[in-house]
Amino acid sequence: MKFSQSIFLPIAAIALTLSSASFADNNQRRIDIDSKVVTEHKAKINNQRFSYTVATGTQPVWDDKGDAIATLQYTYYTRDKVDDRAKRPLLISFNGGPGSASVWMHLAYTGPRVLKIDDEGYPIQPYGVKDNPYSVLDIADIVYVNPVNTGYSRVVEDKDGKLLSKAEQKEQFFGVKADIKYLAEWLNTFVNRNERWRSPKFLIGESYGTTRVSGLAHELQNSQWMYINGVVLVSPTDIGIKRDGPIKAANRLPYFAATAWYHKALNANLQAKDLDELLPEVEQFTINELIPALAKGGFIADDEKRRIIKKMAQYAGLSETFVEQNNLDIPTQFFWKELLRDRGQMVGRLDSRYLGIDKRDAGESPDYWAELTSWLHSFTPAINHYLREELNYKTDIKYNLFGNVHPWDRSGNNTGENLRLAMAQNPYLKVMIQSGYYDGATNYFDAKYTLWQLDPSGKMQDRLSFKGYRSGHMMYLRHADLESSNTDLREFIKAALPKEGQAAKY
Structure with missing residues (x-):
């Protein structure tokens, strides 16, 4: 359903400016430190018709002295006419980068309005947004948060x-560490202001956002005393769990096989198999044969090496010569360039379904990322249009899809271990990973490996789950996966809600 006529409240009428000096000169381009615009809408989601309210605004980040040092822009969706808000889940959403705005999942995955794109995720003009009948807004309120220097923050x-x-x-x-610390403080204020302390809470992060929410689960519990029901990791990073050496090299092969299968670059026997049949076969080879072979390095026996090279070449859609020349360790940028070199095309990094053309067919890596340039076609105009014209949040500040946050301090990344500890401390807490098979940046088999290593004891297996999709890093851009990924998310949220009277104990 098209959104209804909105009730627009001017920013000036409801903005609370905490630092008047910051905005004394109205001729300078600045964002209000503390502001809110409220609009009302209607939707049909999961075969239910209902109204919802959107609060778009900014909320300060304070230092230890209580002074505002930054402001974060957010968009907060609440379903109307809810009998008991305390029982309604709150989904807190972050994207990654670091330095990426929370636009991707907002306007393409879980929100009630999504990009106008074709069924495979390619941009269509005129750019804009349309209804998302699969959004999880039917069962959970959602807030999309932009960290400092992203979006309008x-x-x-x-x-x-x-x-x-x-x-x-x-x-x-x-x-x-800094990112997690200030965001936890900010979320405490947000939950206070919106009276959501009693609500079940879920964190969802994509890409580097998975590092962020893994750390936040622990920080919120241990520094803000705010306990989480679920964490969703979309296209996860390593979250501080090491996978170097033979593991790093071997774990790429299932992704190579999926991409080669999609582009019909495998031999006839392998190509005839469905992806759901092919990938388990490649995964078993990777675990049981490739990792042990790579561990032997240059001392591997000649006959074993020839056998491994042949299998790798078959599964990856590459020549045996190419595999041998790379010592069985094929860098992903080489693969993106090599797979379709004979066709004069290269494949995308974040989603290898996307094709591009380079200046030269020769070379070791693509000239550009075909998938990212395709996405920016539609996301940039859509978010600017949506915030200004549908949500009535108007500012001259540029919306940063990618903001300046570098150099980023990556030291002390114990977020995976902290997530495990948060789960151990909190019997309610469940974790789900969602990955696209054609994602070459954070490949799906790395994600599976991370899941396996998250809890070495195996005592929390029943609270850990994995879902795979036939698309890339942003698996929801493909229409079929937009539906299935939201369905999986909806079922995860429901399953993570304790039964009436169920205590948090082992």
């Missing part, structure tokens, strides 16, 4: 008109 001036220095900004915002 910015560092702000103090009462003397000064910004934090670059070094101070990095210390406060731009690193694994």
Whole structure:
């Protein structure tokens, strides 16, 4: 359903400016530190018709002295006419980068309005948005949060008109630990303001956002005393769980096989198999034969090496010569260039279904990322149109799909271990991973490996799950996977809600 006529409240009428010095000069381009615009809409989602309210605004980040040092822009969706908000889940959504705005899942996955794209995820003009009948808004309220320097979120001036220095900004915002710490504080304020302390809470993050939410699950429980029911990792990073050496090299092969199968680059026997039949075969070879072979390095026996090279070449759609020349360790950028070199095409990084053309067919890596340029076609105009014209949030600040957050401090990344500890501390907490088979940046078999290593004891297996999809990093861009991934998310949320009277105990 098209959204109904909205009730627009001007920003100036409801903005609460915490630092008047920051906005004394109206001729300068700045974002309000504390603001909110509320609009009302209608939708048909999961075969239910209902109204919902959207609050679009900014909320401060405070330092230890209680002064605003930044403001984060958010978009908060609540279903109307809910009898008991305390029983209704709150889904807190982050994207990654680091430095990426929370636009991707907002306008393409879980939100009630999504991009106008074709069924495979390619842009269509005129750009814009349409209804998402699969959104999880039917069962959960959702808030999309933009960290500092993404979306409209910015560092702000103090009462003397000064910004934090670059070094101070990095210390406060731009690193694994700093990011988690200030976002946990910000979420505490958000939950307070919106009276959601009693609601079941879920974190969902994509790509680097999985590092963020893995760390937040622990930080919220141990520093904010806010306990989470579920964490969803979409196209996860390693979350601090090491997978180097033979593991790193071998884990790429199932992704190579999926991509080669999609582009019909396998031999006839393998190509005739369905992907669901092919991938388990390749995974078993990877675990039982390829990893042990790579562990032997240059001391592997000649006959074993020839056998492994032949199998790898068959599964990856590459020549045996190419595999041998790379010592059985094929870098992903080489693969993206090599797989369809004879066709004069290269494949995408984040989604290898996408094709591009380079200046030269020769070379070791693509000239550009075909999938990302395709996505930016539609996401950029869509989010600017949607926020301004449908949600009535108007500002001259540029919406940063990708913001300046570098150099990012990646030291001390123990987020995977912290997620395990959060699960151990909280018997309610469940974790689900969602991955696309054609994602070459955070490949699906790495994600499976991370899931297996998350809890070495195996005592929490029943609270860990994996879902795979026939698309890439943003698996929801393919229409069939938009439906199935939301269905999986909806079922995960329901399953993570304790039964009436069920205590949090072992």
